[in-house]
Amino acid sequence: MASSPCAAAAAPCAGQIAFLNHIMAVVDRRTADAVPGSILLRRYASLEIRTTRSYGNGAWTGRYVNGPRNYLELFGPGDSGDESPVGSLGVALGGDVPGVTAKINARLRRAGVQGETRTMHRTFAGRDVPWFSGVGIAHPLTPAHGPTIEAWTMEFQPEFFAAAEAQRPPSQGPRDAVSRRRYLANLYKDTPIADIRRVEIAVPEQAYHRNVRPLLRAAGFCLKETSTVASAKGGEAEVAIRFVAPGMTRLLRIDFALSRPVSGVEQERIGHSILRIGPGKTATWRFGMLP
DSSP states (O other), rough: OOTTTTTTTSOOOOOOOEEEEEEEEOOOOHHHHHSOOOOOHHHHHHHEEEEEEEEETTTEEEEEEOSSOOOOEEHHHHHHHHOOTTEEEEEEEOOTTTTTTHHHHHHHTTTTOOEEEEEEEETTTTTTEEEEEHHHHHHHHOSSSSSOOOEEEEHHHHHHHGGGOOOOOOOGGGGTTOOOOHHHTTOOOOOOOEEEEEEEEEOOHHHIIIIIIIHHHHHHHHHESSSSSEEEEEEEEOOEEOOOOOTTTTEEEEEEEEEESSSEEEEEEETTEEEEESSEEEEEEOOOOOO
């Protein structure tokens, strides 16, 4: 990939080799259960409700808003398959060419950070097929109780795309063989709500520095930090972090880019969240609204 357009921003900012793959969040039960029936999501988004089975990792049921290059993954309590409590977050970064996992792991080592690599598998008709490889922080900061925040990378595997059950389109060339676009091509239905362009999350400062910052930096995001907030800007999307007290981790807001402008403004309450579409090419989904 070419260097990030933000390469002149405040350091640290290296050549960007991984971008936003998806945001994962565990929301309250009322909000999670309201997502499938949302009128605006059904009208404007590529909304998918899916149970995924992974060899050695059980199964999980998520609510997905798919874009052409990244997506949002929402769970309700108990839906994630690993008992993650409400408020838990995941920031997944992805590259589009082979070798990203190894490069990011090398950058982590040079920064004195121990990474942990793994390969996830999907189960197709009783077969265990390599799905994606990735690297995360070897010893993330994990609270004894309450929501967690983790970050990792994803590099999709050729064996996954080769599996007929995966139902993915042919590659458009060497730089598309394991790309996020190819992975999402059959899931994004050319709806107005497209990629995530900004996500805002609330995270304890210590957890950010231990669990998230090293991977954002290794991926090549441009970081700006103060004592209260941090911002990681990439060539496609920004991850904005608000520092909060331990136990207060949660998703605050998602801003989507629209593939085409909409006239006027439409707004809908989805459980304890509010989705606003328009005006123009903007859409904002705010979470954590009280009843």
